[in-house]
Amino acid sequence: xxxxVVHSQTSPVQDAEALRLAFKGWGADNKAIIAILGHRNxxxxxxxxxxxxxxxxEDLIKRLESEISGDFERAVYRWMLDPADRDAVLIxxxxxxxxxxxxxxxxxxxxxxxxxxxxxRRAYHNRYKRSIEEDVSAHTTGHxxxxxxxxxxxxxxxxxxxxxxxxxxxxxxxHESVKEKKGNNEEVIRILTTRSKTQLVATFNRYRDEHxxxxxxxxxxxxxxxxxxxxxxxxxxxxxxxxYYEKVLRNAIKKFGTDEDGLSRVIVTRAEKDLRDxxxxxxxxxxxxxxxxxxxxxxxxxxxxILTLLGKHD
Amino acid sequence: xxxxVVHSQTSPVQDAEALRLAFKGWGADNKAIIAILGHRNxxxxxxxxxxxxxxxxEDLIKRLESEISGDFERAVYRWMLDPADRDAVLIxxxxxxxxxxxxxxxxxxxxxxxxxxxxxRRAYHNRYKRSIEEDVSAHTTGHxxxxxxxxxxxxxxxxxxxxxxxxxxxxxxxHESVKEKKGNNEEVIRILTTRSKTQLVATFNRYRDEHxxxxxxxxxxxxxxxxxxxxxxxxxxxxxxxxYYEKVLRNAIKKFGTDEDGLSRVIVTRAEKDLRDxxxxxxxxxxxxxxxxxxxxxxxxxxxxILTLLGKHD
Numbered sequence: 001x002x003x004x005v006v007h008s009q010t011s012p013v014q015d016a017e018a019l020r021l022a023f024k025g026w027g028a029d030n031k032a033i034i035a036i037l038g039h040r041n042x043x044x045x046x047x048x049x050x051x052x053x054x055x056x057x058e059d060l061i062k063r064l065e066s067e068i069s070g071d072f073e074r075a076v077y078r079w080m081l082d083p084a085d086r087d088a089v090l091i092x093x094x095x096x097x098x099x100x101x102x103x104x105x106x107x108x109x110x111x112x113x114x115x116x117x118x119x120x121r122r123a124y125h126n127r128y129k130r131s132i133e134e135d136v137s138a139h140t141t142g143h144x145x146x147x148x149x150x151x152x153x154x155x156x157x158x159x160x161x162x163x164x165x166x167x168x169x170x171x172x173x174x175h176e177s178v179k180e181k182k183g184n185n186e187e188v189i190r191i192l193t194t195r196s197k198t199q200l201v202a203t204f205n206r207y208r209d210e211h212x213x214x215x216x217x218x219x220x221x222x223x224x225x226x227x228x229x230x231x232x233x234x235x236x237x238x239x240x241x242x243x244y245y246e247k248v249l250r251n252a253i254k255k256f257g258t259d260e261d262g263l264s265r266v267i268v269t270r271a272e273k274d275l276r277d278x279x280x281x282x283x284x285x286x287x288x289x290x291x292x293x294x295x296x297x298x299x300x301x302x303x304x305x306i307l308t309l310l311g312k313h314d
Numbered sequence: 315x316x317x318x319v320v321h322s323q324t325s326p327v328q329d330a331e332a333l334r335l336a337f338k339g340w341g342a343d344n345k346a347i348i349a350i351l352g353h354r355n356x357x358x359x360x361x362x363x364x365x366x367x368x369x370x371x372e373d374l375i376k377r378l379e380s381e382i383s384g385d386f387e388r389a390v391y392r393w394m395l396d397p398a399d400r401d402a403v404l405i406x407x408x409x410x411x412x413x414x415x416x417x418x419x420x421x422x423x424x425x426x427x428x429x430x431x432x433x434x435r436r437a438y439h440n441r442y443k444r445s446i447e448e449d450v451s452a453h454t455t456g457h458x459x460x461x462x463x464x465x466x467x468x469x470x471x472x473x474x475x476x477x478x479x480x481x482x483x484x485x486x487x488x489h490e491s492v493k494e495k496k497g498n499n500e501e502v503i504r505i506l507t508t509r510s511k512t513q514l515v516a517t518f519n520r521y522r523d524e525h526x527x528x529x530x531x532x533x534x535x536x537x538x539x540x541x542x543x544x545x546x547x548x549x550x551x552x553x554x555x556x557x558y559y560e561k562v563l564r565n566a567i568k569k570f571g572t573d574e575d576g577l578s579r580v581i582v583t584r585a586e587k588d589l590r591d592x593x594x595x596x597x598x599x600x601x602x603x604x605x606x607x608x609x610x611x612x613x614x615x616x617x618x619x620i621l622t623l624l625g626k627h628d
Binding site: 118121125129130131132133134137138141142145146149150153154155156157158159161186190193194195196 | 432435439443444445446447448451452455456459460463464467468469470471472473475500504507508509510
């Protein structure tokens, strides 16, 4: 379930005018910006952007970028983009950041449904005049390239069928590969990038039944290079993306100085989807509320905005 | 331009009833079947199939399969399928036939536009409850797998932009790889499977300018293993698919006993698209008309049907 508190029966024109007013004078009225945009769903935000363009012949997103700054700006900018376009931007930034951020590419490609990923590939064409796989493969080599290109190019079947025998065979292949460490990465890549998620979860369950440990925990024991880290991310996102996001939030908050990029990414992309479930997982795992931790670790307008997306009442 | 002579102002219901009549008694009236289906475009054929199902509660394609046989049946069956579904079937058959037919997979993936290939991937899900890449990768290994999976998973950008510097760099990469024979296949695969077709043609042109020979001719001199053969097919299909098809037809006809599968595939899949251009190329290259060659090399109802698709007047 979502966390944001959407105000219904709003008018895009009135919202656009109120935002224009908030931009007046020296320094924007950030409180007003948050009060409006933090309580509108994706459809409403698109309508506001359209109305603003029509009324003032100016792109609202560009104006926001010039009015606000820092983490607050980055979070609002991402919030304002259409979800597929936002993911295209996140992937592009991650590719340009190199191996430090390849987990973001694997995360997006593995969490999204087949049609959602396709929409991101289309958005990437429109925005960058290139394909995702073109940029990913130009920046990587070897098995890491094969894995990342396979993940972003996948068009997975989404039926419920499970082939139990195949799950057994492929759990064994994964086991052999992980055990040897220098194992048959190509087969692991094939399995991870082509099988349906339903089938993969069956394979991961089979692995756990046989070896008494989940494949992702097993990999964690050995994680060393970028390939294995990326593999680990993909497996966790396919297996249980909410648990994965809980951990991203935990790491972002625990980190010295807080990892605002990770924090914003999860909150902005999941606020309208399943952030409430992720918040509950966070509380179960850490015995503290996510909002309280965010309150402690962030400040200013960024803090207010993130807490609004987390569903905190004003 | 297309070759088939489409009769307009036909009625799907009348066509369905005429086909039903053609199936009556012992042995179908193949002449009637050809006279109807050989002169209907893809939309009309879909309407006939629908009307037939509604009138007689029977699938027209299944009925056709039971009424006719051999090469004629296979060609009519493929003709009756929706183009994306037909390509899904062709790919599936090719995968099951193994290395003998991988060029068909490469051909379809490389000739189709981005959206057409996507439609085939969807049709494959619907028909086989798996993804193309899942089946391709389960039957192949190593560089051949990487190349084929890359081709069928590609979602190429289709803009007109050309990066001349990139074309130069990547022409060199391809040259080095081809020269060494045991060269850097991974880079060649990356280039072939991710760049836009416009960019790739610029790269191939650059190669020819520098080395006085086209990359596909150069590869042909050395062609040995399945990987290089598949690479060769992909390059030819991207560079000039009409010329490629002309050669498939030439080889199919020259072959002892004729390669009906190749002949039918090209004629059925291109009859509504650009088979007239391919016919002209055939005449230019061979100084004989394609129809005359087909007449000599085939027989019976199969021959009549293929010649009808080639635009021969009854």
